[in-house]
Amino acid sequence: MTTTRLQTPDWHEFENGTELAEALADTVAQKLRAAIETRGQALLAVSGGTTPKQFFAELSRQKLDWSKVTVTLVDERFVPESSDRSNAALVRNTLLVNEASIANFIGLYHAAGDAAEAARLASAQFATLSWPLDVVILGMGTDGHTASFFPDAPNLDELLDPARTSMVDPVLTQDGGEPRLTLPLSRLIEAACVILHIEGEEKRTVLDAALIPGQAKPISAVFATSAKPVPVYWTR
Structure with a gap:
């Protein structure tokens, strides 16, 4: 079996989560400022879970024209914001505060009969974005x-x-718990900047394996199809 990697990751390693969060927030803020200067607005898509909380807190304090930033989600569970499993609620409570409280937010969840209908409603809303x-x-x-x-x-x-x-696409999955809503890969890799944020030795091992052809996992597709190197922000 060949051990040629799909892409050599652009690794950014940090001593701890605090240093990572600060560096990642600085990088994202710089790119948002550049987008605002270039085209008058910026679109940011973030992921949920427990890993980004500290990063969200740091980013929320960055000085930039947040009124020209629209924040959305990479994916979401098919649950309302009142649920403690809602990514939208996480973003509102940890990112859309402080300086970032005036940013625009567009979530993926819509009250609908099922995830497929919610995806159609979200897609119609997203079609209005630049x-x-x-x-x-x-x-x-x-x-x-x-x-x-x-x-x-x-x-x-x-x-x-x-x-x-x-x-926006619906996802029916047992592994993910509830039905999901997600941006497809095509919408992610067309972004001006795609960054992977992971923490812990286990996830680094998983990523290393995913970058070896023949041991592909969903994350492999990001590195295989991205037109430019994907920075990886990682700490133990």
Whole structure:
């Protein structure tokens, strides 16, 4: 079996989560400022979970014209913001505070009969935005999923199609718990900047394995299809 990697990660290693959060917040803020200067606005898509909380707190204190920034989610559970599993609630409580309290926010969840209908409603709303995204912050699970590209998703091949034209897709998954809503890979890799934020030795091992052909996981598709190196911000 060949051991040629799909892409050599642009590793940014830090001694602890605090240093990582500060550095990542500085980087994202710089890119948002540049987007605002270039096109008068900026689009930022972030991931949920427990890993980004400290980063969100640091980013929320960055000085920039947040009124010209629209924040959205890479993916979301099919739950309302009143749920403690809502990524939208996480973002509102930890990122859209301090300086960032005046940013615009567009979530993926819509009250609907099912995730497919919610995805259609979210897609219609997203069609009004000025694409592509300026910055995407991805996370990764220990199963190698990113966004809601779960290995057991029946529509995984569609989600990972780099030519897919949809805005938001539904995902039915047992691994992910509730049904999900996600931006497809095509919307992520067209962004001006895609960054992977992971923490812990286990996730680094998972990523190393995912970058070896023949041991592909959903995260592999990001590195295989991105036109430019994907920075990886990592700490033990």
